[in-house]
Amino acid sequence: MNRYQLMIVLCVCVTLAIGCGGPGPGPGPTVSTYPVTWITASWVGGASSPTDVRTMQTPQYPQSPLCPPNALTFHNYNYPELLSLRMLGDCPLNTTNCNNLVIQNACTAPITVSLCLSSGSGGLVPVEARLRTACAQDPLQTPAPTLMTVTLPASSSRNAISQVSPDLAISVFFCGGLDVVDESPLTCHKL
Numbered sequence: 001m002n003r004y005q006l007m008i009v010l011c012v013c014v015t016l017a018i019g020c021g022g023p024g025p026g027p028g029p030t031v032s033t034y035p036v037t038w039i040t041a042s043w044v045g046g047a048s049s050p051t052d053v054r055t056m057q058t059p060q061y062p063q064s065p066l067c068p069p070n071a072l073t074f075h076n077y078n079y080p081e082l083l084s085l086r087m088l089g090d091c092p093l094n095t096t097n098c099n100n101l102v103i104q105n106a107c108t109a110p111i112t113v114s115l116c117l118s119s120g121s122g123g124l125v126p127v128e129a130r131l132r133t134a135c136a137q138d139p140l141q142t143p144a145p146t147l148m149t150v151t152l153p154a155s156s157s158r159n160a161i162s163q164v165s166p167d168l169a170i171s172v173f174f175c176g177g178l179d180v181v182d183e184s185p186l187t188c189h190k191l
Contacts, residue, residue, distance in 0.1 A: 034175075034188050035059040049074075075101075075103075103159050114149045115150070116135040
């Protein structure tokens with residue numbers, strides 16, 4: 001390669017580097033994905049409040065406003081409790097053997113949650129229930145399109161999510177702001 005050809009190649013490389021966001025003035029790269037917040041909750045023996053709730057993962061530096069995991073409260077109410085709360089959820093009328101997963105959002109912003117049934121949840125979920133997706137063995141590997149997704153209003157009252165079994169284990173995933181849960185491994189996709 002002669003000197004003239006080398007100079008052309010060098011000019012082309014520098015031009016491409018600057019034009020493609022290489023060295024030069026301008027803002028740095030923006031992060032378009034970050035880890036989901038992941039919570040597990042389980043119920044045994046027909047208890048209304050979960051017998052175990054754990055925060056499995058919380059992003060340390062989210063790119064959007066993020067409600068803390070404890071902003072969500074979970075309940076697995078049976079039919080008489082639902083009647084006393086004046087909500088039927090997915091329970092058909094005149095049914096005495098029906099439970100509903102109920103979630104309340106205490107955050108000042110709406111939260112879109114994605115849910116799946118954890119392995120070994122115990123009990124069968126009725127066919128008419130909306131929450132039927134089983135989590136993958138590693139819940140973060142569950143395909144995002146199969147998750148049940150629900151938007152909970154800000155500072156909301158109780159939201160009946162789906163008919164469920166009395167003994168239940170779920171994984172709940174959410175992101176900050178209007179960001180959405182994206183493909184496995186489940187991450188938050190900044191909108």
